[in-house]
Amino acid sequence: xxxxxxxxxxxxxxxxxxxxxxxxxxxxxxxxxxxxxxxxxxxxxxxxxxxxxxxxxxxxxxxxxxxxxxxxxxxxxxxxxxxxxxxxxxxxxxxxxxxxxxxxxxxxxxxxxxxxxxxxxxxxxxxxxxxxxxxxxxxxxxxxxxxxxxxxxxxxxxxxxxxxxxxxxxxxxxxxxxxxxxxxxxxxxxxxxxxxxxxxxxxxxxxxxxxxxxxxxxxxxxxxxxxxxxxxxxxxxxxx
Numbered sequence: 001x002x003x004x005x006x007x008x009x010x011x012x013x014x015x016x017x018x019x020x021x022x023x024x025x026x027x028x029x030x031x032x033x034x035x036x037x038x039x040x041x042x043x044x045x046x047x048x049x050x051x052x053x054x055x056x057x058x059x060x061x062x063x064x065x066x067x068x069x070x071x072x073x074x075x076x077x078x079x080x081x082x083x084x085x086x087x088x089x090x091x092x093x094x095x096x097x098x099x100x101x102x103x104x105x106x107x108x109x110x111x112x113x114x115x116x117x118x119x120x121x122x123x124x125x126x127x128x129x130x131x132x133x134x135x136x137x138x139x140x141x142x143x144x145x146x147x148x149x150x151x152x153x154x155x156x157x158x159x160x161x162x163x164x165x166x167x168x169x170x171x172x173x174x175x176x177x178x179x180x181x182x183x184x185x186x187x188x189x190x191x192x193x194x195x196x197x198x199x200x201x202x203x204x205x206x207x208x209x210x211x212x213x214x215x216x217x218x219x220x221x222x223x224x225x226x227x228x229x230x231x232x233x234x235x236x237x238x239x240x
Contacts, residue, residue: 002146003144004186005140006149007150007158007185009158010152012034012181016034017031019095020096021092022060023092024058024092028059029063034181042071053069053151056157061154078139080135084154089123091117104117105225112170129164132153155178165186166195183202
């Protein structure tokens, strides 16, 4: 008997599309594409019975959760701050292209387990992983074996949960990609978790086609803090 956890990142926001690290900024909701992504995912999951939906308290996640609950009368919704976004402190609301110039950016890339974001409310990445994994374990125990439930959260939080399930050190979690409205799946058994899907968006392969060759930048190998806008972002702007 296993508990199945569907990990869903919220749909795209204007902040994602414009390359801004939203963090816990209030009032950041889904843009038009984000709403479409959430609706499409709801359609894909329509035949999957859900014990419950757990969501981050932030608007973009609650809006995604509402779309996923459409037509699921009686499915309970739980709000859990433990699956909320990383508290990025002074980085909150800043353009990613500016943050990439800071020395701490390199530490976020290579040694995230040692990062504490600056500012009075800045959080340690390790503390974020600890609270997120604690939340998953709590809801696994609450809903029990054979339950299938869905968690709507944020890119770095989901990456941290996946790293834990993979038995991977947090310093390796930047190797995982979690796009907006993507689906990742972990089943938790008695002895170990099994990672069954990562970053499943159910789309085509256009994002895999080579683009026009351009001069390589130093940040091309960097993971986008906060997750970025994913493969659907426009050429004009976005997480990178």
